[in-house]
Amino acid sequence: MSSIFTTRRSMALIAGAALAAVTLAGCSTADGSSADGPVEISYLTTNGDDSIATGEALIAAFEKENPDVKVTLNTRPGGAEGDNLVKTQLSTGEMDDVFFYNTGSLFQALNPDSTLVDLSDSDWVSDVTDGFKEVVSTDGGTYGAPLGASYAGGIAYNKKVFADLGIEIPTDWNSLVAAAQKIKAAGVTPIEQTYGDTWTSQIFLLTDFGNVLKQDPKWAEDYTANKAKFSDEPALDGFTHLQQVYDEGLLNADFASATAADGTAALADGSAAMYPMLSSFVLSTLMQNSPDAVSNIGFFAMPAENASDTTLTVWEPSAVYIPKTTEGAELDAAKKFVAFVNSPEGCAVQVENVVPGGPFSTSACSVPGDTPALVADIQAYIDADKSAAALEFLSPVKGPNLENISIEVGSGISSAKDGAAAYDDDVKKQAQQLGLKGW
């Protein structure tokens, strides 16, 4: 058995053991494939209801087309816990034959060149957008195939409330605050926040990143190199704005305990006008709980201080990968499965199960017929070249405590300045842990 915790001294020994294990695995695969039974592979996805449903549907459709392959579904937690699990499984050689994981810097943190199978010679690669290819590739190859659509982070708003009060879509921060004051005066919650689901607290900061990048195109690089800080402009704006909406009483009364589902419901029924959120989450929740409201919800970018800087922050979809430990007949089956995900049949399953929160990243799939208003709004930003990739695709550094720090700033426990400084410290811990230069 190899160990996830390796000291330099035991490296050689473990390498030897791993080699032996790989050889053994190779032998057993060869034996397995000579038998007549179906090839069995496993697919690891996250434990959300949507990804489980998609996984099950994809497997069912795939097995129908490939009766000689049997796929079992495994699940893992999301978030930092899931990241850890994936890294652990990869390094202990226990990873499933195909797994679903983030793209961008989280993908880079997996040491893809040494742990994943290069898929650049697969047919589906030519269909994939360049933007997506960038976030699943290293100099050594392309490793992932998109599963799901891209999505944006910004502000979902209730069109009817805006129209009734005669409010234009704000493109700079001050007009957003002015609009919020007007909405508040009309007795509607201007800005919905939902710290009962802690992860939602980061949205303000994460979605401001498009604006930061517009003001300083080198920001992500400098940040990775320990030169740009959240305590300084322009990145500090995200924290300042988060504090401001609390200080001015622009939030819903139950912001501390509401869940993201509550927030979406409030937006849908018009008791809240704006909800800073990920487009995919809003759309899928609406589809599930209040489908009638879909046409009434639009989307706009988190406004920057100056309207000319306002840029939509976009997330590429996550991807499916194959670990190097998958070999022989299992590898062939795994590649078939990955290709299926990006085939027209696979896309049909994706569209059926996941509500796209934005455009797809492969030309093999397209958003069906009547595009929801929210997706059309996002597409408009992309077409106008007013979008940028989220920070997590450009820098591997993300402090683990952003959500809790954001909650502190967003509920008046600490100031924007203190919060930004605390987050800079948090980032430093992570960068040191990653062994980055300059920290």
Add this chain to the structure above:
Amino acid sequence: MTDLRQTNAARPSTKTTSRPRPSRTRRQRRSIYPSWFYIPAAALYIVLFAVPTFASLYFSLTRWTLFDVTFIGFDNFVQFFSDPQLLRSFMNTVVFAVVTSVAKVVLGFALAVLLTSELIGRGYLRAVTFFPVLVSTIGVGLTFKALLDPFDGIVNGALAVFGIQGPGWLTDPNLALLSVAVVDVWKGLGIATLVYIAGIVAIPQDYFEAARVDGASSWNVFRNITFPLSWPATGTVIILSVIGGLRSFDLIWAMTKGGPGFSSDVIASVIYKQYQAGFYGLSTAGNVVLFIVVTAVMIPISRLINKRSLDV
């Protein structure tokens, strides 16, 4: 009895505890209490408890990732005591342990006195106070999270009947830790009460009879007999609840995950968060800090308890 002791004493103890040679022991009349009875438990203890504990002293001085271990001296501990979030968890741990222990001692004792007196429904009362002990901590945490919901929860619903606007028990940063502490007391009170009941029942009846003959009031009986003679039970309750309180994790994690922000973080939840984030060295340093805190608190407490029970 004497015979046996002599046999034991006659045996060279170094030999028995090292490796007893069969030929020798047979000649000497074999001990009927073989030392190898320790071996199975000792093996588990050493491999799965002692080794990790000693290893933690080293790993706490390293930056430890999935792939590498780098020795960084006391940086992790410096971090622990300079980072306001981590420092808060340290204070919270102590506050949580003190609040829950005091409450369990006071309420447990009061309840035990009540439940050993003549009372209707005594059996029912004993059963119902003990039952929360058996329920899953996660289940209790989730249930109380619903009961304490600031808007829809029945606790604030009941307060509203009296015209009181209840606070956000778990969402107010000043209240969250104490709310969890109250639920911890609710869940753990049964153990404290049970130990006290046992302590009170064990007091010889003669004392009470003598007091009754002297015409002592029930307050005097309580002050001069029940209270001092329950001291050993108090010691047990304090030790159990302080250890439990300092190490508490499940309930806090189920109810607040250390939030809002970091306001109800304790060392045990910090250890988990750092582990989740992949900061293994820092997580292990948290373990060492917890170890030191627990030891530093337990030694004076057990001294005090032992001394008091000798005095009595």
Add this chain to the structure above:
Amino acid sequence: MSALTIRRWTVGTIAIFVSVVVFLVPFAFILITAAKTAPEASQLAFTWPAEWQLWNNIGAVIADRNGILVRAFINSLVLTVASVAVMVIFAAMVGYVLQRKRSRWNPIINFFVLAGLIVPPAVVPTIWVLQGLGIFKTLGGLILIEATFGLSFCILLFQAFVATIPRELDEAAVLDGAGPIRLFFRIVLPLLKPVIVTVIVVQSVAVFNDFANPLYFLPGDANATVQLTLYAYASSATSAGALNLLFADILLITIPPLIMYIFFNRQIVAGMTSGAIKG
């Protein structure tokens, strides 16, 4: 006398009333929420269910994710039975010899037993050791972990109880020609029955309800325990607005300890009282 009777009744009535509010309402809340429909449950109100959906909800919980809860129940039962069995036998052996045999090692052994009770286990280094042994993320590994962490408490209980068994019994058995193994397993162990029952009850409730150790040492769905599935269910059920199912899950998971309690109520009290105080 009549004053006493009045006091008995008034204090008793007040106590019963308080106990109903403080202790029974939360359990009643679990039950009624588990019996509601999803929209009704999400209101968190303490009201009688408009539609009694308990069996449907329980069925839905059991069927969820291909019956992962059933697998989790089996895992938890195996974990509980095996680790408590190891604890009882190993700890009884130590507690017995430690109490009977006088040696200059005794203070040291006692010190380590107490240390085992007090010192919080170091999480990541324990994972490191388990990995080295190749038993990280295995049910077997977690069984040994639970057994190890519970040993000290059991040893203290056994040690205290063995002191109440007269040594003359040992001597008589030896005179009858019993060897040390037969003496222990045939004569002493049966006499330890009351404290064994206590250890079994206390530790199986503790292991069955344990959350932190499975969380650290047995991650992943393959070997999930009931507490882990409950915790995972909490986030998915909350986001799906299915609190009725969450509480049905809590209800199901509370049943095994409840059965344990109904059967062993007397023994728990008797055992704890004999052990805890002397220990």
